[in-house]
Amino acid sequence: MARRYDSSTTTFSPEGRLHQVEYAIEAINNAGTCVGILAKDGIVMASERRITSGLLAPAKTSEKTYKLCNHSACNVAGLTADANILIDQARLRAGRYQYQYQEPIPVEQLVEHVCNYKQSYTQYGGLRPFGVAFLFAGYDDQFGFQLYQSDPSGNYSGWKATVIGANNQAGKSLLKNEYAPKKDKKDEGEETKEDEEDTTMPDIDGALRLAVKVLNKTMDGTAAAAEKMELFRMTYDPKTEKCIHHILTKAEAQAIIDAVEAESSSSGDS
Amino acid sequence: TALTASQHPTPTSQGIVQLKMDTVLGIQYEGGVVLATDQSNARSIVSYLTNLDKIKALTSHSAMGVSGPNCDMVNFTEYIEKNLKLYELRNEGTKLSTRAQANFCRNELAVALRKGPYQVNVLLGGYDEKTSSASLYFLDYLAALQKLQYGAQGYASMFCTSIMDKEYRKGCTEAEALKIIDHCINEIHTRFLINQPNFIIKVIDKDGVRTVSAGGDPADN
Numbered sequence: 023m024a025r026r027y028d029s030s031t032t033t034f035s036p037e038g039r040l041h042q043v044e045y046a047i048e049a050i051n052n053a054g055t056c057v058g059i060l061a062k063d064g065i066v067m068a069s070e071r072r073i074t075s076g077l078l079a080p081a082k083t084s085e086k087t088y089k090l091c092n093h094s095a096c097n098v099a100g101l102t103a104d105a106n107i108l109i110d111q112a113r114l115r116a117g118r119y120q121y122q123y124q125e126p127i128p129v130e131q132l133v134e135h136v137c138n139y140k141q142s143y144t145q146y147g148g149l150r151p152f153g154v155a156f157l158f159a160g161y162d163d164q165f166g167f168q169l170y171q172s173d174p175s176g177n178y179s180g181w182k183a184t185v186i187g188a189n190n191q192a193g194k195s196l197l198k199n200e201y202a203p204k205k206d207k208k209d210e211g212e213e214t215k216e217d218e219e220d221t222t223m224p225d226i227d228g229a230l231r232l233a234v235k236v237l238n239k240t241m242d243g244t245a246a247a248a249e250k251m252e253l254f255r256m257t258y259d260p261k262t263e264k265c266i267h268h269i270l271t272k273a274e275a276q277a278i279i280d281a282v283e284a285e286s287s288s289s290g291d292s
Numbered sequence: 293t294a295l296t297a298s299q300h301p302t303p304t305s306q307g308i309v310q311l312k313m314d315t316v317l318g319i320q321y322e323g324g325v326v327l328a329t330d331q332s333n334a335r336s337i338v339s340y341l342t343n344l345d346k347i348k349a350l351t352s353h354s355a356m357g358v359s360g361p362n363c364d365m366v367n368f369t370e371y372i373e374k375n376l377k378l379y380e381l382r383n384e385g386t387k388l389s390t391r392a393q394a395n396f397c398r399n400e401l402a403v404a405l406r407k408g409p410y411q412v413n414v415l416l417g418g419y420d421e422k423t424s425s426a427s428l429y430f431l432d433y434l435a436a437l438q439k440l441q442y443g444a445q446g447y448a449s450m451f452c453t454s455i456m457d458k459e460y461r462k463g464c465t466e467a468e469a470l471k472i473i474d475h476c477i478n479e480i481h482t483r484f485l486i487n488q489p490n491f492i493i494k495v496i497d498k499d500g501v502r503t504v505s506a507g508g509d510p511a512d513n
Contacts, residue, residue, distance in 0.1 A: 108510055122394065122395065123388065123395050124391065125389065125392045125395075130383075132385060163422070
């Protein structure tokens with residue numbers, strides 16, 4: 023039934039679906055997992071490093087984490103070649119905004135620009151959609167730290183914590199239970215007050231440990247090791263008014279992995 | 293992307309028109325900015341109007357005092373005003389800071405400079421809720437931009453800058469700033485060859501843009 027309506031992006035199916043867009047989203051479910059977690063004092067993005075061959079030259083740059091401008095970075099899941107085009111778009115947009123207004127671009131505006139660009143490939147030109155999902159991490163003085171997820175359809179949403187790529191459902195269910203659980207919540211159906219400060223939001227180190235935990239679950243079957251994971255964190259230095267982007271060194275990553283190991287073994291998890 | 297001016301103005305047959313006749317004054321004080329301009333619209337030896345309002349509000353908390361030929365004045369200020377409004381509409385009510393607005397103006401002037409320049413000299417003043425402070429920017433038709441505590445455009449700067457230099461105190465009040473403006477207007481009335489009987493004075497602070505006084509009522513036509 024779907025076969026007649028799935029070869030062109032610019033055609034709806036009778037059920038009102040865009041099959042090409044859905045297939046693009048499927049393509050990402052085979053990609054290396056990425057976790058993004060919002061912390062009180064920054065953002066953590068952790069991703070699975072897939073080493074497809076021992077003959078590959080050691081990476082000079084990350085194939086997962088990209089800096090878009092001083093106050094924004096992204097993680098990629100999907101077709102790297104497609105992602106390069108979009109990352110370039112994002113960098114240009116951020117740069118042009120800075121040139122025009124002499125101010126850093128608000129994070130959501132940057133995300134929306136990239137997503138509008140993705141959307142146009144689902145509506146015009148007979149070109150296939152981009153097979154990329156992003157996690158955008160950014161800081162601006164209006165909303166502080168923000169985390170956004172976008173997919174090939176051009177849709178985006180803001181998250182406190184989320185997972186994209188392989189086994190993302192398993193990762194998300196873990197986050198649901200372990201990210202800032204509301205301790206005093208008696209009733210599941212209770213509405214939480216909107217202006218209630220989320221005091222159980224983790225700090226950066228807590229977020230890093232949680233991210234490793236998520237990757238352990240999504241990568242299950244393979245032993246956790248520092249070479250298999252890339253841990254990135256972004257923080258803000260109010261003195262210099264600049265963000266600090268840092269991909270953890272092997273030693274730093276190992277320390278987090280060890281801490282998670284110790285936590286799980288002491289609590290009796292198998 | 294900004295709205296594009298589809299028919300870009302080209303220099304007039306008169307070349308670069310006199311930009312120095314209009315008076316624009318501006319002073320930043322504690323919590324606000326005062327802008328003052330003369331109200332005459334004149335060219336060569338003819339006076340068209342003496343009740344023109346040359347201080348255009350751009351957003352709820354910013355305004356631009358403009359000098360130059362009336363066509364460019366109106367064209368430029370409306371273009372900027374509408375682009376700033378578009379930004380607010382597109383971005384769920386997010387306002388641009390005064391600094392961002394001034395740099396946006398400068399960019400537009402710079403792009404137009406090598407095509408068909410806007411012949412306007414401007415003092416842009418605005419109040420930012422984020423920092424609870426006001427700022428004043430000097431922009432000229434060659435797309436120069438400078439943040440100032442006080443300034444003037446046109447021949448008036450030759451008469452008034454020294455008065456402001458002498459009397460301005462950082463962190464002065466609105467009343468003190470208005471007093472300095474009065475002294476400047478007095479000097480222009482006494483010593484400036486061109487007759488500028490009416491002045492309009494506006495203030496921008498946390499409550500927005502409001503008119504303090506106007507020699508001629510702009511609504512009278």
